[in-house]
Every structure is written in structure tokens, then in C-alpha cells.
Amino acid sequence: MTFWFLLVLGLVTYLMVQRIVAHNTRTPVWLLWLVLMTPALVWTVWVAIYGEKQPPSRPLILLMLWLIVICPPLFWLLFRLGRYSSKEFQTELPAPESPSANHPTAEPVPVHPIEPTEETQLRNCFPWSVYYIQNIEYRPQAVICRGQLRTTANNAYQQIKANIEAQFGDRFLLIFQEGNNNKPFFVLVPNTQAAKQANTSNPEQLTRPGLALLLLVATLITTTLVGAQNAVATLPPIWKLPSLAQTILSNPAVLLPGLPYALGLMTILGIHELGHYLTARFYKIRSTLPYFIPMPFFLGTFGAFIQMRSPIPNRKALFDVSIMGPIAGFIATLPVIIWGLAHSDIVPLNEKTGLLNPEALNPKYSILLALLSKLALGGALTPKSAIDLHPVAVAGFLGLIVTALNLMPVGQLDGGHIVHAMFGQRTAMVIGQIARLLLLLLSLIQAEFFLWAMILLFIPLIDEPALNDVTELDNKRDVLGLLMMALLLIIVLPLPQAIANWLQI
Incomplete structure (x- = not known):
């Protein structure tokens, strides 16, 4: 019930x-x-x-x-x-299933995009040898141009974008998407961000370093507090706030055992978000600094995030921005978890052993965790052993979980962006639905995944399209994307018994 x-x-x-x-x-x-x-x-x-x-x-x-x-x-x-x-940048981008779906970075602007007398100028922007335009559909916030593509998608987008800018200046953003019939179409939407910048002498402040620093310090405090509570059994829990505050004020050194956990976890989360941020800056995508989310209980934080305030230009940029976070975070996780595992204690398997019990963790619940545990602990790890994780190992283990969660190929998660960039938006929605169902089935075997599976069921499958959402990726990026999906699998899948016997764990 x-x-x-x-x-x-x-x-x-x-x-x-x-x-x-x-x-x-x-x-x-x-x-x-x-x-x-x-x-x-x-x-x-x-x-x-x-x-x-x-x-x-x-x-x-x-x-x-x-x-x-x-x-x-x-x-x-x-x-x-x-x-x-x-009054901020607006656009309404049509999704493959509907020409009136809202773009996540947009809100409606009640204007007619072009005057009827400008239609001839618009048609002249589409050379017949590049994109033979067949009909133009007018919507309140968009003009949809449908026709036949006569050259490569990238060449068509670049040439028609240049023609639109030459004819209409910065009045419009040009979006290139695939329709239900696999025929690409163009959409012009009002570029109200350009109008905003032209009408104000105070450009929007994106970075807000003061706010980012405040949240960073607050999260360092909450994660240190949670780490200290896990390390020091006598430290009062958060719901006994007066007693907890009195203990800390009388002896601030009681928080020091929580620093290894806090620094390890925040380093992983911070480097993950910096991967996104620096790549977005490389592609000149307007974005905020990473913001941490402090919480005085559970893990001490709900993670960190950045906000992108301008459309992503193409699927290549979408792929690079999305994948650099998990790659950077995973690279930061490896030394943290290996050092932490090497300083962890071996305990016997018991009835409390599980995937989410850091005092008696069974490494065989994850292929990658088992391999890293064997690398760090060597022969001390036997088939009858569990691991009492060092606080740094707890941070590294959470880093693996964060990497796996972000790589799930669903909606606006990093993995959802990656498969969108690799296969297109419509195929990515199918992949996302399959991933949801597979994780739900896995949760029947591994109960710890049930809440994760339920959260994924509520994440929308549709992802924000890039401006040029038709041009495909190169082979190198496709291979890299598949490798990241393989990384997801070896994190979430349990260790096969044949490999466990070979590793003697």
C-alpha cells in the first residue's frame, strides 16, 4: 500500500x-x-x-x-x-513530433516572426542547389521551412544561416531538425536575446562568483559535518541540532575526521561540473559557474550543476559538453577510490553486507568496483570478504554512482545528451525508454537500484535540440560515446561468477 x-x-x-x-x-x-x-x-x-x-x-x-x-x-x-x-532570450523550437513543442530555454513571445512582404526575401535565402524549399508554415513564434536537402546537412546549415544573417541580421535564430518523415526542415525563431542586449547597457551577469563561492563553502560545511557524523559515533545527529552545535562549538576539531570525505566528494563533483563548464566556454555557450547544493544530512550535498543560457550550436558541441563532465569526474574518481580502498579494512561477509552499506560493502555488486578493489587490496580480498570503506573510499564510491547516474541514456541526463548527439533525438528517446525498463528489471535482482529506476521513470525522454540537430558526429566521437556506455555497464552490472573465480574474490 x-x-x-x-x-x-x-x-x-x-x-x-x-x-x-x-x-x-x-x-x-x-x-x-x-x-x-x-x-x-x-x-x-x-x-x-x-x-x-x-x-x-x-x-x-x-x-x-x-x-x-x-x-x-x-x-x-x-x-x-x-x-x-x-524579457530574456526566448524561442519556441519544434520537436520532431510537433512543430509547437517548447524549447527548454524559451518562453512564448507573442509576435509574428516576419511580415508577409518579407516572404520573398526569406525564400531567396534557400538556394535550390542547397535546399529546395517547398512550403513555408507560419506559427506565432516560428516560421517553418520545409523542402528537399540537396547537399550535406552541415553545408546547407552553414550557407543558409549566412544567408539569413545577411538578409535579416540577428533577428532570428536558425534551427535545423529532422521531421517524422526523416526529411530535415528549417525553423526561424525570434532572437529576442539580441534585442535585449541591444536595449540594455547592463548585460546579464552569468557567473555570479559570490553565489558560487557561498554555495561551495556551505557544501563544504555540510559534507564535512556528515563525514564527521559517520566517522565519530559520539557526534550528535542533525536532528539534535542544539546538542550538535554545542559539541562543535566546544570542540571544533571534532569535524576534522569529516574532511577526507568532504574534500574527496566535492573534488569529484566539482571536476565533473568543471568539465561541462570549460567545454561550454570553448564552444562559446553562455553558462554559469558550477553551483553546489548543500544539505545537512544524507550525503551532505545534492550534487552540483551548471546552467547553460544559450542554445547549443550543433550535435558535436552537445556531445562534447555532455561527455566531458562524466570523463572528468571519472578520472578524478579513480585515484580517490583506489587510495580509499587501499586504506579500507577487510571484514567478513555477513547478513548486513550490501551495495549501500559502507561498513560491509560487497564489491562483487559492481564489475568495476570489484576490479578496483582487487587492484587496491590484492590477496587480502577473498570470496568471503566485504570491505569497511575508508571515508575517502566512500567519496570515491559515490563518485562512481554519480558517473553511472549521469551516463544513463535518458532525457536531459548527460547520457541522454550523448545518445541524442550520436543517434538523433528520436532514436535517443527509444534508447532512453529501453534503458528505463532495463534498469527497472535490474532493480528486481538488485533492490538498491529500485529508487534510481523510479527516478528515471519521471525524467522526460525528450531532450533539448541543438540549433543544427541534423549533422551527424564523426566516427571518433561515436566510438567514445560507446565506450562511455560500456563504462556505465561495468559500473552497474554485478561481477559474473566466472570472473570472480578467476580473480579469487
Whole structure:
């Protein structure tokens, strides 16, 4: 009964966030939904462990009260960080399934794109030897030009884009997409960002270094606190806030054991987001600095994110920006987890051994984790061994989980962007749906994946298209994308018994 109530509540909450909030902020819908659902998820986990008949304990009640107090302000903060003014850059981009689907970085602008007398000028921008235009459809925020492609997609886009800019200046953004019949079409949308920049002497401040630094310091404090609570058994929990504050003020050194965990985790998350940020800067995509999300319980943070404030020019840029985060984060994770595993303790397997128990972790739940554990611990790791993770190893293990979650080929996750860039938006939606179902099936074998699978079910499959969403990637990027999907598999799949026997673990 509790499961079905949570499922209905989660679905209703997601639909409300999607319909009411999503169009006014760039913060991912799944993140806003997760913040709102945190109290319900915590309560459901407690009921699943202890049963519905056992009355809630005092610590649980205090934790629920704390969540009820902190989640609404956190939701508001995330909403405000991603919010944009109604005067900001707008466009309405047609998705492959519909010529009126909203672009995630846009809101409606009630204007007619061009005057009827300008249609001849528009047609002249499409040379018959490049793109033979057949008909023009007028929408309130877009002009859709359909016809026959006569050259390569990249050449057509570049030449027609130059013609549009020569004829109309910076009035329009040009989008190139594939339709349901696999025939590419062009869309002109008003470039209100250019009008905004022309009418103001104060350009929008994107980076906000003060806010980024404030969130960085706050997250360092919360992750250090969580790490110290895990390392020092006598440190009061967060729901005993007065006692906790008194203990810290009387002896600040009690927080020092939490620093290895905090620094390891924040280094991984920060380098992941810097990979996105620096690549976006390389492609001249307007983006914010990485913002950390502090939380005084659970992991100490809900992660970090950046916001991109301008359209992505092509699938190559979409691929590079998306893949550099997981690559950078994974490279940062490897030395952290190997060092942490080497300094972890070996404990016997017992009934509490599991994937999410850092005091008795069975490395065979993940192919990559098993290989790294054998590399770090050598012969000390046997088939009857589990690992009591060092705090740095906990941070590295969370780094693997973050990498795998981001690589899931669903919607606006990094993996969703990657498969979109590799195969196109329509094929990526099919891949995303298959990935959802496979993870749900895997959760029947590995229960720890169930919540993850449920979250993926609420993430929209459709991804924001690039301006030139037709030109395909080169072979090198396709191979790199497949390698990252292989990395996802060796993180989430359990170690086959044949390999376990060969490794003697």
C-alpha cells in the first residue's frame, strides 16, 4: 500500500512541477521533484525497513520536521537559480513530433516572426542547389521551412544561416531538425536575446562568483559535518541540532575526521561540473559557474550543476559538453577510490553486507568496483570478504554512482545528451525508454537500484535540440560515446561468477 501511495504521490508531484514550474526555470524538473519528494521518500524507506505497525521513533520525527522545514526553501533556491526573466532570450523550437513543442530555454513571445512582404526575401535565402524549399508554415513564434536537402546537412546549415544573417541580421535564430518523415526542415525563431542586449547597457551577469563561492563553502560545511557524523559515533545527529552545535562549538576539531570525505566528494563533483563548464566556454555557450547544493544530512550535498543560457550550436558541441563532465569526474574518481580502498579494512561477509552499506560493502555488486578493489587490496580480498570503506573510499564510491547516474541514456541526463548527439533525438528517446525498463528489471535482482529506476521513470525522454540537430558526429566521437556506455555497464552490472573465480574474490 505504501509503495502505491508513493508512486501516485510522486507522479502527481512530478506533473505539477512539470506543468507549473518547469517553464519558468532551467533547473532540471527531476531535481525539483526530488527535493519535494524527499520527506515522503525518507518516510517510505523507514516504513519499508521497520513496518507500518511500529510507531515512528523520536529521531525520525525530528528528521521529518527538519526535512519539512528545509525542503521548501531549498526548492525555492533551486527554482530561483534557474529562473529567467520574461524579457530574456526566448524561442519556441519544434520537436520532431510537433512543430509547437517548447524549447527548454524559451518562453512564448507573442509576435509574428516576419511580415508577409518579407516572404520573398526569406525564400531567396534557400538556394535550390542547397535546399529546395517547398512550403513555408507560419506559427506565432516560428516560421517553418520545409523542402528537399540537396547537399550535406552541415553545408546547407552553414550557407543558409549566412544567408539569413545577411538578409535579416540577428533577428532570428536558425534551427535545423529532422521531421517524422526523416526529411530535415528549417525553423526561424525570434532572437529576442539580441534585442535585449541591444536595449540594455547592463548585460546579464552569468557567473555570479559570490553565489558560487557561498554555495561551495556551505557544501563544504555540510559534507564535512556528515563525514564527521559517520566517522565519530559520539557526534550528535542533525536532528539534535542544539546538542550538535554545542559539541562543535566546544570542540571544533571534532569535524576534522569529516574532511577526507568532504574534500574527496566535492573534488569529484566539482571536476565533473568543471568539465561541462570549460567545454561550454570553448564552444562559446553562455553558462554559469558550477553551483553546489548543500544539505545537512544524507550525503551532505545534492550534487552540483551548471546552467547553460544559450542554445547549443550543433550535435558535436552537445556531445562534447555532455561527455566531458562524466570523463572528468571519472578520472578524478579513480585515484580517490583506489587510495580509499587501499586504506579500507577487510571484514567478513555477513547478513548486513550490501551495495549501500559502507561498513560491509560487497564489491562483487559492481564489475568495476570489484576490479578496483582487487587492484587496491590484492590477496587480502577473498570470496568471503566485504570491505569497511575508508571515508575517502566512500567519496570515491559515490563518485562512481554519480558517473553511472549521469551516463544513463535518458532525457536531459548527460547520457541522454550523448545518445541524442550520436543517434538523433528520436532514436535517443527509444534508447532512453529501453534503458528505463532495463534498469527497472535490474532493480528486481538488485533492490538498491529500485529508487534510481523510479527516478528515471519521471525524467522526460525528450531532450533539448541543438540549433543544427541534423549533422551527424564523426566516427571518433561515436566510438567514445560507446565506450562511455560500456563504462556505465561495468559500473552497474554485478561481477559474473566466472570472473570472480578467476580473480579469487
